[in-house]
Amino acid sequence: MNQSVVITGLGVVAPNGVGLVSFLKAIQKGSSGIRFYPELKDLGFSCCIGGIPEVSEELKREYLTDLQLRNFNSSGILYGCIAGMDAWSDAGLSATEKVDYNSGTIFGTGMSGTEKYREAIYKVDAGKVRRLGSTVVAQTMASGVSAYLGGILGLGNQVTTNSSACTTGTEALLMGYDRIRTGQADRMLVGSCSDHGPYLWGGFDAMRVLTYKHNDTPEAGSRPMSASASGFVPGSGAGALVLESLESAKNRGASIYAEVLGGAINSGGQRGGGSMSAPNGDAVQRCISGAVRNAGIQSTDIDLINGHLTATSKDYFEIQNWSQALKLEGLHFPYVNTLKSMVGHCLAAAGSIECVASVLQLKHDFIAPNINCTDLHEDIVQLISPDKIPRTIIKKDIHIVAKASFGFGDVNACVIFKKHK
Known part of the structure; x- marks a missing residue:
């Protein structure tokens, strides 16, 4: 069985919306x-800058009950529940009284409940273990977000959490895609989330991979593909997509955002230049070319690349890998943008939030701007035309978008979206 897979719902909790x-x-x-x-x-x-979604106490109570919110202190799970429930509703679906064995979720994260961990550690160290409360396990276990969503929505198919650093969200989408394509599920809620705060971001600050030059000008801090890029800005949030077999979507009369043509997932094995924090270029190229091949398209069919592009020294290396994998350069290279210029690097949530952004651009026929790209890196513009890196919005009919994520541990994922007609 090889079913067509479409996207029927979207949800997002991002620093800028x-x-x-x-x-x-x-x-x-x-x-x-x-x-x-x-x-x-x-x-x-x-x-001292970052991207944190603005979620009010009133908004929280639109999604979780007072009982669920009692002693609740996990921002990532909260973001995941909001995005996931929004996507489910956007797809015209609702929670069921009976178990829905045809629907499941693969919803990833990097770390869950870091603030809750801190709270628990202090209570245990103070000899107050009996004061931890009954929800500390659910808020800190790796699969907390998928467990919450599975219970809220009554999902009876596969309910699990994946974790592959910055690749998590894109990987979750492709895992859900495979489950539907092979007939094991009708619908899968896929996505990822990330906590915010010093206990999660501190390690990156210690590694000196975050920018320190824009504490006085935070909105100018994330500068992908720029000569003045000085490190990434940490972010947080969640993105969610409802994937569904085309047959199921048609039977329900569901609105369709786009089709998932295929993709690829691999690892560079931390060899050939790859390491815990650096990609193996050959593996990245194999992932991109594999996604194109699995999607049944040609490189020249791609209208837009939504890149990983974190505003570090690896941005040129990524563009170089795209160029070599697609065998395109100059004006023949597709348009390229990165959401990180607006929201920073949302870590485990990055891939899913950026997938939502990719699908919205495909659905509404525009190419979002790369802000803060006033001084494009000279090595990048020698490889591809500056016209392909838009600094202002472009209204354009686009049909195919390639989205890739590359994560810590030398892991890669690339997915191809197509406009649905």
Whole structure:
């Protein structure tokens, strides 16, 4: 069995927009969600800026009950529940009283409940283990977000959490795609989420991979593909997509955003230049070319690349790998953009939020701007035309978008989306 897979629902919690309407407006306008946080400065961080979604107490209560929110302290799970429930509703679906054995979720994360861990550690160290509460396990276990979503929505197919660093969200999408394509499920809610805060971001600050030059100008801090790029800006949030067999979507009369043509997942094995924090270029190229092949398209069919592109020294290397894998350069190279210029690097949530952005661009026929790219890196513009890196929105009919994520541990994922007709 080899079923066509389509996207029927989207949900997003991003630093520059919570919900599809505000997020769509933000990426069309090029609005940044990066802010200065005094608490990071007080803790001695070099990078005192970041991307944190704005979620009010009132909004929380639209998704979780007072009982669920009692002693709740896991931002990643909260973001995942909001995005996941929004995507489910956007697809015209609702929670069921009976178990829905045809629907499941693969919803990833990097770390779950870091603030809850901190709270629990202090209580245990103080001899107050009986004061931990009954939800500490659910909030800190790796599969917490998929467990919450599975229970809220009544999902009876596969319910699990994947974790592959920055590749998590794109990998989750491809895992759900495979499950539907092979007839093991009718629908899969896929996505990923990431906590925010000093206990998650501190390690990156210690590695000196975060920018420290824009504490006074936070919105200018994330500068992918720029000569002045000085490290990435940490972010957080969640993205979610409902994948469904074309047959199921048609039978329900569901609206369709796009089709998933295929993709590829691999690893560079931390060989050939690859390491825990650097990609193996050959593996990246194999992943990209494998995705193109599995999708049954030609490189020249791609209208837009939504890259990983983190605003580090690896940006040129990524563009070089895309060029070599697709065998395209100059004006023949597709348009390329990266959401990280607006929201920073949302870590485990990055791939899913960026997949939502990719699908929205495909659905609404525009190419979002790369903000802060006023000084394109000279090595990049020698390889591809500057015209292919838009600094302002381009209204354009696009048909195929390639989205890739490359993560810590030398892991890669690439997916190909197509406009549905």
